[in-house]
Amino acid sequence: MYNWNDLRYFLELSRQGKLLRAAARLHVDHTTVSRRITALEKQLDVRLFDKSPYGYQLTDAGLRLLPLAEQIETRSNQLYQDIAGKDARLGGTVRVATPEALGSQVIARHVAGFRSEHPDIEIELVAETRRMSLSKREADIAISFSRPESGRLIAWKLCDYRLRLYAARDYLATHPPIHGSEDLAGHDFVSYVDDLIEMPELRFFDNTIKNAHVVFRSTNVSAQFNAILDGIGLGLVHCFMAQDEPRLQVVLPQQISVERTYWLLVHEDLRHVARVDAVCKFLTRLLGHNPSLMMGD
Amino acid sequence: MYNWNDLRYFLELSRQGKLLRAAARLHVDHTTVSRRITALEKQLDVRLFDKSPYGYQLTDAGLRLLPLAEQIETRSNQLYQDIAGKDARLGGTVRVATPEALGSQVIARHVAGFRSEHPDIEIELVAETRRMSLSKREADIAISFSRPESGRLIAWKLCDYRLRLYAARDYLATHPPIHGSEDLAGHDFVSYVDDLIEMPELRFFDNTIKNAHVVFRSTNVSAQFNAILDGIGLGLVHCFMAQDEPRLQVVLPQQISVERTYWLLVHEDLRHVARVDAVCKFLTRLLGHNPSLMMGD
DNA sequence: AGTTGATTGTGTATTTTTGCACAATGGTTG
DNA sequence: CAACCATTGTGCAAAAATACACAATCAACT
Incomplete structure (x- = not known):
């Protein structure tokens, strides 16, 4: 019969994909993780991981094992909380x-x-x-x-939340007036750094404002916000950030609104x-x- | 964190009640069971067993732990069957x-x-x-x-199954005729050994035939059956045993019938x-x- | 192409766990 | 009440699991 405790090494390794990461989280040596997995595979008589250069990848058998082991983990966590009265994650x-x-x-x-x-x-x-x-x-x-x-x-x-187009009052006072979407063409914009956006959900700028003339990009929302405040140009900003800032003004609220x-x-x-x-x-x-x-x- | 595998020692000890029995079933030494339980109690910070002279008895905390541990065991067995393709009980x-x-x-x-x-x-x-x-x-x-x-x-x-009163044809031929329940009083009976019956369900004899004159008792149904066949007296017998035996005859089928x-x-x-x-x-x-x-x- | 950093794997010392022999306990039976 | 049986507990040696140091490998970057 296999050792129930080995399932914990299996679960952690399946999540981390690397022996070293899994070992670090389990507070053991990486060789221990390796040996426990080997023992588990031997006892269950299946290979659970493919060892590619990129790390440990679950095999089909490993994928089948995963939900079963997770159910055991869930019960175990419940058990630990209920019986020992301790929460699974240490500290407060x-x-x-x-x-x-x-x-x-x-x-x-x-x-x-x-x-x-x-x-x-x-x-x-x-x-x-x-x-x-x-x-x-x-x-x-x-x-x-x-x-x-x-x-x-x-x-x-x-x-739900909304983003609108904002600009500093100073900027608007010193640039051509904006009466409709067509007036945006001649203006400067602040946006994200395209390459660094992991989340496609953040790429709504391009979809909302076509062919904008972007003069400043940042991955950091505060940096964008401060740049807009500084009057560098217009930018799509969360209402919860901008609406209480008297130095900013909404631009084309009827036409431009991103809701998420x-x-x-x-x-x-x-x-x-x-x-x-x-x-x-x-x-x-x-x-x-x-x-x-x-x-x- | 506690060791998941210790739950197996806990489960087996809760079932066997004795260190030695649990150890035998787990194929380990009894000291190992004792030590694993101690370790589990320490990690969970509760006492799981009361150690009386009669053996290990679950505490309240142990009783709370039991169903949770059993759920883990169920999943583990399922896992072992599904993944390893092996059945929990060895051999065929x-x-x-x-x-x-x-x-x-x-x-x-x-x-x-x-x-x-x-x-x-x-x-x-x-x-x-x-x-x-x-x-x-x-x-x-x-x-x-x-x-x-x-x-x-x-x-x-x-x-459902039924028991009826049977007797050997030889016996009936050499004893007074039985036309109704009242005629049973003068006859001899075969029955169970009262003291040895663990199961109260088997005690239907006394309830069915009052004050019977029992001349032979056995815990063994075949022994009873053979004694009846031998003509020692009447006895309550399962129909599935008696009805195909030509040497036996049903007695008072209308009046006496035990259905279970x-x-x-x-x-x-x-x-x-x-x-x-x-x-x-x-x-x-x-x-x-x-x-x-x-x-x- | 060489260097760096992260990873996995191997041999060995250390620690932990386990099994065994034996002692202690406690209830049961003749 | 003594002998017996089954049980639990303790000290120590054997076995197993673990961590550590180091080698090997491979991708990424200069």
Whole structure:
């Protein structure tokens, strides 16, 4: 009979793809991971991984094993919480991965309120362009532009939000007036760095404003925002960032509007961990009850 | 974090109640079981067993842990079957526990037909008075007088069956005639050994025939049957044993009739093991499609 | 093409786990 | 009540699993 504990090495290696990464997360030596996997394969009498130069890749048998091992993991986590009364992730921290603008401009401004309610919970906010993986356990909670592909994730809609075209009042005062979309051709724009965008959802600029004359690009939303404030040109900006800034003015609100949706994603194993649940509720309340902030007035 | 494999020691010890028994089934030393349980308790930070002189008894925490660990075990067994293509119980044997009469007189006479269909499956028939425990894995399949109390068992009704009062023609010819229940008082009877009957379901003799004059008792149904055949007296006998025996004759068929039901019980983990499934189907077919045999003509 | 950095694999020392022999306990039976 | 049986617990040697140091490999970049 095989060793049940070896399934943990299997799960971690299937997620990390590399012996060293898996070993680091399991706090063991990489040779141990290698040997446990070998032992498991021998006991089950199947090859679970293809060892290519790119790392360990699940075989067909490994793919069949994965959901079964995950179910065992889910039960085990539940068991550990219920019996030992301990939460699976150590410490009192909850890692939340969000799109950069939302995290840095909205959530970061409300964590103080949350902390006063839950002084024992520490929030790690990962507000980056690169997508965090919940199934690889890089984050506990994620806010995403779309529902999850698959996996053992629970997801619900947080809110709709809107981007509009904004410019500094100074810029508008010193440039030709804009009465319709056709007037945009002669203006300067701020946008993303195309190459660096991992998420196709962010590429709406090109779809919204054709053949724009872009004079400044950045991966960083705050940098774009400050550049627009500085009067370098027009830019598509989240309403929740721009509408309370008196130095900015909306341009062509009737014609130009990008509406999107934020989704909250949480791993099903963590759904009922009190700490994670508290953060989920906080985020749902914060973003779900503020349509004027998210959609603009 | 605790060691998943320790759950196996926990499960086996909870079933066997004794370190030595659990160790024997796990093919390890009893000290290993003891140490693994201690380690598990330390990691989960709860006591799982009370160590009384009578053995290891589950605590409240242990009782809470049990169903969770069992779910993990179920998944693990499924995993082992699906991935390794191996059945949980080694070899090609299926152990069937049945009431003595049914096993020795009916099933034993039809195993040859089953074997010709499934030459690779070996049936171990445990036809004894003492009840086998499926949850302790003493048998793979059981036929019982009642639905299971609880546990991870799947059960369905196999058939109704009947017992009638029989006597040897020789006996009836040499003793006073029996025209009604009141005539039974002067006759001799064959019955069970009261003290040794574990199963209250078998105690129907006393309920059916009051104040019978019992002259021979045995725990063994065949012994009873042969004693009746030998003309020692009257006895309650399963119709499936007696009705094809020309030397026996039914007594008071209108007045005396005990009807009961056989249930098939199988552990849910084994339900979908091909080998076990084949035996379940065989038993269901054999006993379900023979009402004339089981109930008498 | 050479260098760097990350990865996997191999041999060996160390640590941990396990099995065995034996002691201790506690209930049962003649 | 003593002898017996089954059980649990303890110390120590054997076995197994693990970490460590180092070699080999391969992709990426200068």
